[in-house]
Amino acid sequence: MHRRINLGLILITPGFVFIFMFLIFPIFYALGLSFFNTNYLQVEGFAGFGNYIRILLREETANSIGRGLLMSIIAAGFTMFIGFWLAYWVNSRSGIMAMSLQLVGLVPWVMSMVVGALLWKWILAGDLGLLNHLFRTLGLPLVNAFGNKVSSMTSLIFVVSWRTIGYSMVMLLAGMKTVPQELIEAAMMDGAGILKQIFHVILPLIKTPLLVSGITVLMSNINNVTVPMVLTGGGPVNATNVVALELYRMGFVNSQYGMASALAALVIIINVFLIAGYMRVVKWHF
Amino acid sequence: MALLGNSGKHKNILLIVEILILLFFIILNIVPIFWGVLTSFKNPRDIAAFPPKIINFTPVIDHYITVIKGGIFKAMVVSIQNSASTILFGTLLAAVSAFGFDRYKFTGRKFLFFCVILGIPLSVGSSALLIPNYLYMITIGLTNKIYTLPLLYITYNLPMAIWILKGNIESIPISIDESAKIEGCSDMYIFFHLILPLTKPALAASALFLFIGSWNEFVTSSVMVDSPHLRPIQLSIYNYLGFFGREWGPLTAAATLAIIPIIIIFAFLSKLLISGLTQGSVKE
C-alpha cells in the first residue's frame, strides 16, 4: 500500500537518532581507537593494523574466544531447552503453581548479577559451602566446584544458565499463549505424539519469541564479565577465561586499550555473525 | 495436559515425578535468594559460621539500618526517576518508530531496521567499549548530568522495544488503518487512537524491558555519573563490595531492598506482559 513516502522516515527519525548517537557512533569511535597505540589511554600515534596483528598472534585470543563461545552457546542452549519445557508446563496449567513458577523463574534475571554470582560462589565453593555441607550430611562425596578445569567450566555454565532460564521461560510462555488450543488438540486427534506436536505445531508458531530470547540470552552470555569474574576469575589456569573476561583484563588490568578495542571489534563481528546464523536457523526474515 | 502425557494408571506417579522436577527447579532458583535474604538478617559472626546457620540464629536488622543510613532510599529515588523517564520516553519513541517501520515504505527501510536489530547485541555492552564510550560522552559534554543515564538506558533498550512493538503492530490488520483513512482520519489520529490502544500489552512488555534494563544496570552508571546525588541503586549495592572486601550483611540487605520494586512492577505488568509478547508471534 502507498502512503506519503517521507512520513515513515520522520517517524523513525527520533528513535534512530538515539540509536545512532549513543550506540552506533560510539562503536566507530571505539573502533577508531583500535588503530592507535593507546596504552594508558594516551593516544601515542597511529598503529595501523598493529593491534589486530598483536591480538591475532596471541594464543590466548583464539582460546578465550573459543571458550566464550562454548560457554555461551551451551548455556544458551541449556537455557532455551529448560525454559521451553517450563513454559510448556506452565502453559498447560493455571493456578498457584504456574504463577509462582513464573515469578520464581524471573527473580534470578532481575536480581543484582554480582550478588547472585557471589551467593552461588559461596554456596558452591570450598568445603565450608552450603552444597558440600549438604553432601557431607547426606554422606555423599564432596565436590570441588571451582578447583579443576571441567568442574569450574560446569559451574560457570550452570550459574550463567540459572540467570537466564526464567527470562526465556517467560518469553516462550508468552509465545505459547498465542498458539490456539484447537491446533494442539487437532494434532492430538491425529495421533501426533508429544514431540510431533511440539515440532510441527508449537515451535513454528513461536519463532519470534524464540529468536528474541535466544539472541538476547546468547549475547548477554558472550558479553558477560561479571559472572565469570566473580565466580571463577577465569581459572584454574585460564580454563574459564572467556573472551569477555580477557577483554576486561586487557583494558582495565593491563591498560592495553588499543589491543582491547581491536579484540572488542572481533567480538562484535562474532556477535553479528551469530545473529545472522541464528536468524537462518529459525528462518526469520523481516 | 501433563508433561509426559496421560497414560492411564501411571498418571498419578507421573504427576508426582513432574511436581518433583519442578520443585527441584524452584529450589534451585530460590536457594541463592533465600540464602541472601537470610544472610541479610545475620550478624557478622553468624554469617561466617560453620556449619552454616539456617534457623539457629537471632535475626538482626542492623544491616538494613546500615544501608538505609547509607542513603539507599536516596539512590532508590534516583533510580525511580531514571526508570520513569526511561519507560516514558522509551516506549513512546519505540512505538513511534515501530509504527513508522511497519506502516510506511521508504528507501533504506530494510537497512535502517537492520541497524536497529544490530543494536541489540551492541546494547548488551562490551567492557572494552566502556572507556571509549566514556571518552565520547565527555567529548560531547553529556556525562554527569541528570539526564545522562536515562538517555543511555533509553537507547540501550530501544532496539528490543522497537522489535517487540513492530511485531505487535504487524499483527494489527492493515484494513483498520485503511477504513479509518477512508473516513478521513489523519495518520496521527490512526496512530494515537487506533494503533496505540491495540498495542497496550506490547507497550507493557517494552516497559518492563526498559524498566529492568535501567533498574539493574550497573556498569554504565559507575562510569557515566560522578555526583553523589546522581548515583542510582546498583551503585549503592556495590558500595558494600568495595576495596576493603565484601560486607555480606549490608550487601545482601541492599540487594534485597533493590529487588522489591521490581517485584511490585512485575505484579502490575505481568498479565499485560504475557499477552503483550504474544501478539507479534502469530504472523506470517
Added chain:
Amino acid sequence: MKKLLLMLLIIGFALSSISGAGSAETSSVGEKKVVRMWTFLNPEGAESGRNLALKKIIEQFEAENPNIDVVVEPQQWDVMTNKFFAAHQAGNAPDIMWVISYDLGTAIEQGMLADLESLFLDDWTEEEVSDINDSFFRWGETDGKHYQITFSRNYFSLIYREDLIKKYNIDFPFKTWDEMIQAAVKMTGVDEETGIMRYGLGQSFGLGKVDPPIFTYDALTHQPDIFNPDGTADWTTKEMENAVARMSDMVKKYKITPESAVNFDIEDVYQDFMAGKYAMMTGASVRIPALRAGANFDPESIELIHYPGDGTADFGQGLFSGWAVSVWSKSKVIDEAGKFLEYMMSPEADKLWVLDGGQVPIRKSTIPALGDFFDKPENEYLKITAEGFTNYCYATPTAFPIPGWREDLNAVAQDVIYNNTPPLEALKKVEKEFNTRVGK
C-alpha cells in the same frame, strides 16, 4: 484505574527528573570554589570508620574555609584510575584524585599530577617535612619532587591466630620460611570443636580479586627487587624459582594449604578464615577489624606479623600499598585542591584517620600524640603495620608502568600447582608476557 495511577506516577517521576536538571548544577556556581575529589570512600554513605573520618575532615575544612566546597564523587575502586586517565585526556578530571598504587608511575610520567612542592611543601619547615618523610612519602619521588600523599595505607603480611600458636607451643615469631611451614604443619588438622578441617596457611591464587602470591615475599627476602631498572620483570632468578618451588611444596608436600586454593580469590580466604578454616593467612592489615568482627573464635587472638626472613635478618619483606592522593595538574582550583590535600594530613585530620578510620597515621608525631590508643592490646597490629612500613616493606616501582604483575605471578602459581609445570618454565612464560606487554 490502577494502570492510570501507575501511568501518572511514572510521568510524575519522569518530570521530576527533568525539572531537577537545573538544580543539579546550580550547586557549582556562586562564589564558592568547588573542589572535586574522586575516591572509593563515600562520606555520605555507610558510616564505616573511614567514611566517617573523611566526612568529619571535610566538615572541619569547610568550616575553616567557607569559600571552598569539597565535593566527593564516589567511584568504583577498580575502574577509577582508568577513568581518571580518560578524564585527563578529555580535560574533565577531578581536582583531587586517589590513584591506585600500581598506576602511580604512569600518572606521574604522563604529567597528570601536580607536584606538591609548588602547592605547599615549599612553605613547610624542614621539621614538618621530616614528620611525614617516610618510604610512603618518597614513593613516586621524581627529580626531587613529590606527587602524592599515601592514604589508606595497607601492609600485606601474615595474619595469624595467637590462640593456636599458644595451643601448639610454637616458637614465635618465625625466623625462617621453613620454620613457618613447620608451624603451619603442626596447626593443620581437624578442629576438635567445630569439626572443620583446618589448614595451617590460607592463601589464594585465583584471579578474581588478586593479592600478590606468597612466593613474591619469599623471593623478596633474597633478592632486592622483582623488576629490573629498565622496567622489565626480573622473575627468572634462582631466588624466584626456589620461592615458587617452596610455595608448591606448601600445597603438595606439606598440605598446609588446600589444593583448591588455585582458584580461590583472596576474599574467599578471608571469609573461611573467620569460620576457622585457617590458622594463618596471607592478608592485609586493614582487614583485621572486619576479621575480628566476624570471627567464630576468640576475636582478640587475630594478630599480624611480618613475613619470616632468611635467618639473618629478623624478618623478611611485606608489601606496602595504598592510595596515592594527588592533585590533578590541570585543575582550575589547583591551590584550593592543594589546600584540602594538605588539610587531609594535618595533625588533627591524621588523628581522625587513626581514631575513626583505623588507619595507620601519616605523621610520625601522631603515634606519640595518641600514645594511649596505640598501647591498647587490640591495636598492636597497627604498631606492627607501622613497623613494617619502616623496616620490612617492599614498594612497587613507580619509575615505569607495571600493569598486571600480580595477575601474572598468580598465574605462575596456578600453572605450577595445577599443571605441575616446572617453576622456572612457568616463570619464563609470564616474564616474557609481561615484558611484551610493557613493550620491552
